[in-house]
Amino acid sequence: MSSSFIVTYSFTRRCNLKCRHCYSDGGKEGEHELSPEKSRDVVKQVADAGSQIIIFDGGEPLMRDDIYDLIIYAKSLGLTTVLGTNGTLITPSVTQKLLDAGLNHCAVSIDGSTPQTHEWLRGVSGCFENAVRGAGLVQKAGIPLQINTCLHSRNQHELQDMMKLAESLKADALQLLFYVRAGRGSRELEPPSLKSETFENMQRKIDLRIIGTKRYDGSKCCAAADKVCCIVNDGTVYPCMLLPVPLGNVTQNNLSDIWNTSPSIMKIKESKCGKFEGMELCRVWK
Numbered sequence: 001m002s003s004s005f006i007v008t009y010s011f012t013r014r015c016n017l018k019c020r021h022c023y024s025d026g027g028k029e030g031e032h033e034l035s036p037e038k039s040r041d042v043v044k045q046v047a048d049a050g051s052q053i054i055i056f057d058g059g060e061p062l063m064r065d066d067i068y069d070l071i072i073y074a075k076s077l078g079l080t081t082v083l084g085t086n087g088t089l090i091t092p093s094v095t096q097k098l099l100d101a102g103l104n105h106c107a108v109s110i111d112g113s114t115p116q117t118h119e120w121l122r123g124v125s126g127c128f129e130n131a132v133r134g135a136g137l138v139q140k141a142g143i144p145l146q147i148n149t150c151l152h153s154r155n156q157h158e159l160q161d162m163m164k165l166a167e168s169l170k171a172d173a174l175q176l177l178f179y180v181r182a183g184r185g186s187r188e189l190e191p192p193s194l195k196s197e198t199f200e201n202m203q204r205k206i207d208l209r210i211i212g213t214k215r216y217d218g219s220k221c222c223a224a225a226d227k228v229c230c231i232v233n234d235g236t237v238y239p240c241m242l243l244p245v246p247l248g249n250v251t252q253n254n255l256s257d258i259w260n261t262s263p264s265i266m267k268i269k270e271s272k273c274g275k276f277e278g279m280e281l282c283r284v285w286k
Contacts, residue, residue: 007046007255008055008084008230008241011039011070014063017086018123021111021150021179021189023242032234036066038251040073042231045255047077055107057084057241059233062094071101080104084148088127090134095141107146107175108135113161121155135169145171146211152179153190160202167208176212180242229259239268 012033015022034042046054054074061067062085071081083098087108098106108131112118115128122128139145147166151159166174176199179191203210230241235251237258238244247265248258259265 004053004227005049005051006053006055006228007049007051008057008228009039009042009046010057010059010230010232010241011042012059012061012064013233015058015060015086016063016088016124017060017127020121020123021152023180033064034233034235034251036069038235039066039070042235042250042255043070043074043079044077045250046231047074047079048254049256049259052078053080053082055082055084060086060089062089068097068101071098071103075102082107085109085134086122086127087131087134087138088124089130090137092137095137095143098138099141099143103143105144105146106138107148108138109148109150110135110162110165111150112155113158113165117155117158121150132165132169135171139170145169146173146175147171148175148177150177150179151192151194153192154188156192156194159194159198160205163202163206163208163210167206171208173209173211176210178212231255239265243268 013031014033043054056067056070061083067083071083074081081101081103082105083103084107087110090108110118110128110131111121112128118128118131119125135145135147147162147169149155149159149162149166155162163174179189199210228240229247230238231250232238235249237247237250237255239247245264245268247262250258
């Protein structure tokens with residue numbers, strides 16, 4: 001793995017929300033989670049493999065009390081740490097713990113500019129206000145803040161207002177994520193019908209960095225097995241969070257060996273987008 005390679009460690013499926021678009025089918029209490037000790041070993045394997053960036057994700061990573069210890073440990077190994085959270089569990093004390101642990105970046109997911117849109121998708125009343133408040137606490141604490149938005153057919157009309165919301169929260173960036181029917185992804189949703197020109201026109205009106213717009217033209221292949229991989233709660237390694245092709249398990253083999261010897265890795269790298277068996281999910285922009 002190169003130093004720019006990003007590993008997402010989705011170390012829990014526990015979650016306090018009920019998102020319609022959840023790719024990990026989050027919410028199941030502690031199912032097949034690795035112990036704190038084994039989770040530390042996963043973090044070490046990420047560092048030993050050569051990656052310099054680890055994203056702690058879920059489920060909701062703040063549902064596990066050892067998240068702070070994992071961040072501290074990752075930092076001690078020289079890793080840049082990122083937390084991906086729904087923001088609802090962030091309080092002043094949580095923010096202070098994240099700051100003390102040395103968290104480098106925090107990405108808070110907000111999927112609508114209004115409570116109605118966000119809470120319809122996230123499945124819990126009041127979660128919009130809590131997410132916005134959590135994002136604000138992160139920014140005020142001095143932790144670099146990114147807002148993540150999963151764009152789909154039911155919220156694309158609020159994109160301009162989402163940009164304004166992220167700007168008002170003084171976020172460093174707004175990451176646009178494409179909706180894919182994975183996990184318990186809802187059949188009520190469809191990918192957005194937008195083009196890069198739309199984003200460019202909207203972005204001219206605000207002072208905010210937007211990430212991910214090129215994907216909406218289908219002009220860029222995904223980074224699976226090239227620049228990213230994902231380790232889930234039971235230690236299974238996947239090319240990305242959305243591609244259900246298991247490569248191995250870090251409780252049985254170390255990450256470096258899995259990455260260097262998995263036949264599926266080579267198949268993915270040698271295939272064109274949509275040509276590798278199991279990658280149909282990625283071809284939502286056909």
